[in-house]
Amino acid sequence: MVDKEQYTPFYGVVMILAALGASLAVSYYGPTWLRVTVYLLTVAVVMVGGVMTFRDYSR
Template identity: 85%
Template sequence: MVDREQRTPFYGVVLILAALGASMAVSYYGPTWIRVTVYILTAVVVVVGGVMTFRDYSH
């Protein structure tokens, strides 16, 4: 279980970076509805990644 707890923050950071990369990729290309969809999904994924990254395992 300890190994899994150590990987969780890493997965959170990877999620955040992937979401930011996706939003950067669509910021100049594609129709507006795709941009809005990606931006909304990016916000959700960043929140999930933040929770995974900063979760407290001390209890």
Template identity: 85%
Template sequence: MVDREQRTPFYGVVMILAALGASMAVSFYGPTWLRVTVYILTTMVIVVGGVMTFRDYSH
């Protein structure tokens, strides 16, 4: 269980970086509906990744 708790912040950071990369990829190319869809999904992924990254395991 301890090993998984140590990997959780890493997975959160990877999720955030992947979401930012996806946003950058569609910001220059692609139709507007695709950009809006990716931006909405990116927002949700960044929130989940932020919770995973900054979760407090001290209790």
């Protein structure tokens, strides 16, 4: 059986890439309120994704 902890860093990287892609998409198109909202969500998602990616499972 595959250990679920092996997938956690992968999900973290996917979250980071998706957030950065969303920020890139709205940086050229969309109203200002949408840009600000996406940028704030990007910060939160990148922080959570970073924790998931670099969490130490050596215990």
